[in-house]
Amino acid sequence: MDLEKFNLPRYLATLPLFSNMRDEELQRLATGCQLRRVERGKVIFRTGDPCHEFHVNVLGQVKLFVISPTGTEKVVELVGPGDSFAEAVMFMGVPYVLSAQTLTDSLILSIEKDVVLREIGASPEFALRMLAGLSRRLHGLIKDVEAYALHSGVQRVIGYLLGDDNLDETENASQAITVSLPVSKAAIASRLSLTPEYFSRVLNELETAGLIHVDKRDIHITDTARLANYQPR
Structure with missing residues (x-):
């Protein structure tokens, strides 16, 4: 895939988070995006790194994980193609609370916080879609806790x-x-x-x-x- 020819606005429009946005809004959003290839086994970010963006896994597989004080790794989430991650941490204004690593050769899209906040301020509908996405993530985590306990x-x-x-x-x-x-x-x-x-x-x-x-x-x-x-x- 030629990254230079990758149509960022068109791809963004396929994601539920950015659906129904106007062409000019997608164009503005694309100005704050970075698309990069990440080889298998590479760390995208580590716990404690500053968070100024969130990410979309375009192709490949990514794991979100934590390391216990004893050195044991716990996979919190497996992120497949089209899934986003780290939105909540970005809005909280705190460092990453998890680490992210590719499990396969992957294509990762990173979207800057400033451009997202600009569109939220301009579009209440976009803000609601962001809230819906975060709510789905929270619902999934609650289901995980329920599954582990019951x-x-x-x-x-x-x-x-x-x-x-x-x-x-x-x-x-x-x-x-x-x-x-x-x-x-x-x-x-x-x-x-x-x-x-x-x-x-x-x-x-x-x-x-x-x-x-x-x-x-x-x-x-x-x-x-x-x-x-x-x-x-």
Whole structure:
């Protein structure tokens, strides 16, 4: 991809955060954007770095993580293509509270705080979309806390494979699907607050039960309804 020919206003218009903005607004917003390639394993920012912008993952995979005092890494969120991150910290005016690192070769778009604040001041509708995006992020974090507190490790893995938002519908809809893990099993395990060993044991248990077939990063689910209703012994 030729970054010089990348149409920033057109791409911004595809993001929910910037939908319905006028062409001139998108053009102004694009003046505060920086698009760059980031190789796999590179740190985008670290905990404690000053935050003057937020980011959109255009292509690739990014992990947001913290390091405990004992040196253990905890993945807080896996950021896929089209997802934004660090908006809340930018508005708070505090340093980054998490670190971000690419898990694959990625294309990262950074959007300066000043240009965002300018558009918020000019457009109440834009401000409401920003609030909606932050609310969705908060709702996701609340669901994570609920899952860690109330769901077993097996339930967390099943919820991840089937998609937590669609789990209730899946319980009554039987179909065969394939889920491709976007990142390593270790990263997903950390995201689910599980050890890699336990995550692998759960996959083995589900495979032994005839519910899935593991082929490297491809998880073939033979019956989504059976998997959704599975109760470990």
